[in-house]
Amino acid sequence: MSxxxxxxxxxxxxxxxxxxxxxxxxxxxxxxxxxxxxxxxxGIKLALITISLMLAVLCVALDNTIIAVAIxxxxxxxxxxxxxxxxxxxxxxxxxxxxxxLQLLFGKLYALFSVKIVFLSALFVFELGSLICGIAPTSxxxxxxxxxxxxxxxxxxxxxxxxxxxxxxxxxxxxxxGLLGGMYGIASVAGPLMGGAFTDHATWRWxxxxxxxxxxxxxxxxxxxxxxxxxxxxxxxxxxxVLKRLDxxxxxxxxxxxxxxxxxxxxxxxxxxVPPRIAGNxxxxxxxxxxxxxxxxxxxxxxxxxxxxxxxxxxxxxxxxIYSLPMILANVVGIIGAGSLTTKLGHYAxxxxxxxxxxxxGAGLITTFTVHTAQSKWVGYLFIYGFGVxxxxxxxxxxxxxxxxxxxxxxxxxxxxFVQMLGGALFVSVAQNLFTNQLVKNLMALGIPNLHPEVxxxxxxxxxxxxxxxxxxxxxxTAYNAALVKTFELALIIRFxxxxxxxxxxxxxxxxxxxxxxxx
Numbered sequence: 001m002s003x004x005x006x007x008x009x010x011x012x013x014x015x016x017x018x019x020x021x022x023x024x025x026x027x028x029x030x031x032x033x034x035x036x037x038x039x040x041x042x043g044i045k046l047a048l049i050t051i052s053l054m055l056a057v058l059c060v061a062l063d064n065t066i067i068a069v070a071i072x073x074x075x076x077x078x079x080x081x082x083x084x085x086x087x088x089x090x091x092x093x094x095x096x097x098x099x100x101x102l103q104l105l106f107g108k109l110y111a112l113f114s115v116k117i118v119f120l121s122a123l124f125v126f127e128l129g130s131l132i133c134g135i136a137p138t139s140x141x142x143x144x145x146x147x148x149x150x151x152x153x154x155x156x157x158x159x160x161x162x163x164x165x166x167x168x169x170x171x172x173x174x175x176x177x178g179l180l181g182g183m184y185g186i187a188s189v190a191g192p193l194m195g196g197a198f199t200d201h202a203t204w205r206w207x208x209x210x211x212x213x214x215x216x217x218x219x220x221x222x223x224x225x226x227x228x229x230x231x232x233x234x235x236x237x238x239x240x241x242v243l244k245r246l247d248x249x250x251x252x253x254x255x256x257x258x259x260x261x262x263x264x265x266x267x268x269x270x271x272x273x274v275p276p277r278i279a280g281n282x283x284x285x286x287x288x289x290x291x292x293x294x295x296x297x298x299x300x301x302x303x304x305x306x307x308x309x310x311x312x313x314x315x316x317x318x319x320x321x322i323y324s325l326p327m328i329l330a331n332v333v334g335i336i337g338a339g340s341l342t343t344k345l346g347h348y349a350x351x352x353x354x355x356x357x358x359x360x361x362g363a364g365l366i367t368t369f370t371v372h373t374a375q376s377k378w379v380g381y382l383f384i385y386g387f388g389v390x391x392x393x394x395x396x397x398x399x400x401x402x403x404x405x406x407x408x409x410x411x412x413x414x415x416x417x418f419v420q421m422l423g424g425a426l427f428v429s430v431a432q433n434l435f436t437n438q439l440v441k442n443l444m445a446l447g448i449p450n451l452h453p454e455v456x457x458x459x460x461x462x463x464x465x466x467x468x469x470x471x472x473x474x475x476x477x478t479a480y481n482a483a484l485v486k487t488f489e490l491a492l493i494i495r496f497x498x499x500x501x502x503x504x505x506x507x508x509x510x511x512x513x514x515x516x517x518x519x520x
Contacts, residue, residue: 040167040168040169041167041227045225046167046168048221048225049163049167049221049222049225049226050164050176050179051221052217052218052221052222052225052226053160053163053164053180053218054179054180054183055183055214055215055217055218056119056123056156056157056159056160056215056218057156057157057160057180057183057187058183058186058187058214059126059130059156059211059214059215059218060126060153060156060157061183061187061191062187062190062191062194062207062210062211063130063149063153063208063211064191064299064302065187065191065192065195065302065328066190066191066192066194066195066198066207066210067195067204067207068191068192068195068302068303068306069192069195069196069199069306069310069317069318069320069321069324070195070196070198070199070204070207070317071303071306071307072307072310072311072317073199073204073317074204102151102154102155103154103158103414103415103417103418103421104411104414104415104418105154105246106118106122106154106155106158106159106414107158107410107411107412107413107414107415107418108245108246108411108414109155109246110155110158110159110162110410110411110414111407111408111410111411112245112246114228114230115159115162115163115166115228115410116222116223116226116228118155118159119155119156119159119160119163119222120219120222120223121155122152122153122154122155122156122159123152123155123156123215123218123219123222124152124219125148125149125151125152125155126148126149126151126152126153126156126211126215127152127211127212127215127216128148128149128152129145129146129147129148129149129150129151129152130145130149130208130209130211130212130215131145131208131209131212132144132145132148132149133145133146133149133205133207133208134205134206134208134209134212135205136205145208149208149211154418154421157417158410158413158414158417160180161177161180161397161401161413161417162409162410162413163226164176164177164180165401165406165409165410165413166228167226167228170401170402170510171343171510172343173398173401173510174339174340174342174343174348174398174510175339175340175343177339177394177397177398178335178336178338178339178340178342178343178394179336179339180394181335181336181338181339181390181393181394182332182335182336182339186332191321192306192320192321192322192324192325192328193318193321193322193325194207194210194321195207195317195321196316196317196318196319196320196321196322197318198210199317199318200316200317200318277408278404278408278411278412278415279415281403281404281412282504282505282506283399283400283402283403283504283505283506283508284399284400284403284404284412284415284416285504286500286501286502286503286504286505286506287352287395287396287399287400287416287501287505288396288415288416288419288420288501289419289497289498289500289501289504290352290356290392290395290396290498290501290502290505291396291416291417291419291420291423291501292419292420292422292423292501293423293494293495293497293498293501294355294359294389294392294393294420294423294495294498295419295420295421295422295423295424295427296423296424296426296427296428296491296494297359297363297389297423297427297491297492297494297495297498298389298393298424298491299423299424299425299427299428300427300428300431300487300488300490300491300494301327301363301366301385301488301491303428303431304431304435304484304487304488305324305327305366305382306320306321306324307484308369308481308484309323309324311464311477311480311484312369312371312477312480312481312484314465323378324382326378326379326380326382326383326386327382327383327385327386327389328386329383329386330382330383330384330385330386330387330389330390331386331387331389331390331393332390333387333390334355334386334387334388334389334390334391334392334393335390335391335393335394336390337390337391338351338355338390338391338392338393338394338395339394339398342395342398342510343510346509346510347507347508347509347510348395348398348399348402348505348510349399349502349505349506349507349508351391351392351395352392352395352399352501352502352505353499353502353503354388354391354392355388355389355390355391355392355393355395355498355502356388356392356495356498356499356501356502357388357499358384358387358388358391359385359388359389359391359392359495359498360388360492360495360496360498360499361384361388362381362382362383362384362385362386362387362388363385363488363491363492363495364492365377365380365381365384365385366378366381366382366385366488366491366492367485367488367489367492368381369381369481369484369485369488370481371474371477371478371481392498392502396416396417396420397413397416397417398510399416399505399506400412400413400415400416401413401510402508402509402510403506403508423494427490427491427494430490431487431490431491434486434487434490435483435484435486435487436457438482438483438486439453439456439457439479439480439483440453440454440457442479442480442482442483443456443476443479445479446472446475446476446479448469448472448475448476451468451472451476455467456476464476464480
């Protein structure tokens with residue numbers, strides 16, 4: 001795209017459109033004016049760019065799922081089941097928390113600076129964190145590596161979506177979002193299997209080494225092939241002007257404490273981390289609420305379903321990954337199907353509602369798990385749940401790009417993705433505390449002599465059966481199952497709340513045509 005003609009829309013109609021966009025009163029025709037300002041790559045260039053973005057998403061997605069089945073073995077090595085928890089967190093909570101801390105800042109960076117440079121910088125940080133995790137000699141080093149990788153991941157997925165916004169026409173974007181989401185789902189399928197295979201037959205460290213070659217290929221393709229037009233003159237300025245647009249006060253307050261989020265969003269007017277015109281958009285706010293719930297629910301089950309298989313069903317890490325496939329494969333089907341249908345039908349709102357309903361049904365069925373739950377049941381329950389997740393997993397990004405002008409897409413998309421990550425980060429931590437407390441309570445209620453709950457909690461999950469008297473094992477497994485079900489119930493409650501977000505999004509065509517009255 002280096003030869004893209006500079007089509008400055010300097011006509012009266014163009015100026016009017018720009019004013020309308022700034023006031024957020026533009027009609028369908030106005031929202032498409034920014035689409036005519038650039039020519040998009042085609043053929044092999046577009047294919048290579050898309051594949052490289054899919055590989056980048058693959059890396060981020062693998063780090064969310066590949067470690068799930070390996071965690072019990074890692075706790076064995078570090079001798080502490082509490083390594084699931086924030087006290088020694090090298091699980092998804094720790095990774096997601098540091099990712100969401102910079103999610104909004106990356107949205108601002110993509111809006112102000114070269115998308116290509118910001119994306120490659122985020123990829124470098126992510127790869128550095130993965131390398132540290134792979135060579136980590138202690139749990140502390142692993143924690144640091146996960147934190148660094150999480151910081152880089154904040155800019156990768158958002159950057160992939162923003163790149164699509166700059167390289168693909170609006171009406172075709174849902175299909176490409178479906179491809180990215182499909183790759184995310186494929187990674188979710190491959191993650192547990194790869195994690196189990198690495199853990200059982202090599203070492204869990206390969207869960208992190210695998211990111212290095214994938215990220216390297218992505219970096220080369222993006223560096224050599226992706227060509228984007230320069231930022232408009234309005235984005236340029238002195239160092240102090242650019243720094244002001246980054247909202248340093250809001251960002252500095254936000255990163256140390258999530259509680260300060262409201263301050264970061266309110267200060268600075270249009271230069272705030274998330275301008276009020278975006279944060280106050282009905283569809284963006286509703287999509288963020290929906291994403292918060294879907295992120296929290298999905299990540300809880302992503303981490304605790306493999307534990308249920310390994311502890312309750314006495315499976316290996318590889319087998320627990322295989323048993324999780326119904327949920328993950330259904331997720332892939334839902335993501336790709338929703339992306340394709342959104343492109344054909346032109347509407348995203350129905351998939352929000354369908355996702356909320358189907359996922360709630362699946363989550364409710366999963367709460368019925370017992371020690372003796374038959375395979376035919378858990379396969380079906382996980383499939384229903386995963387399909388519901390897939391229908392809504394990418395719709396927040398689609399909605400953001402449908403209701404916002406191109407200049408606001410990066411920040412709006414980053415906000416929705418941030419809140420989705422926030423849900424996962426917070427509720428995995430909440431679920432861990434709930435699980436630990438309930439497990440101790442259940443074990444104490446058994447009244448078994450010489451059974452010390454604190455020993456069970458501090459032991460590795462896969463070491464449980466070797467520590468318990470065979471006669472007492474059925475009772476302990478029942479207590480363990482009940483504690484896990486409590487985390488499943490938490491996921492169900494969160495899913496019910498997502499219905500509010502699903503009903504709040506505006507019914508609007510991705511092609512820019514209104515289909516229902518009412519402001520966003």
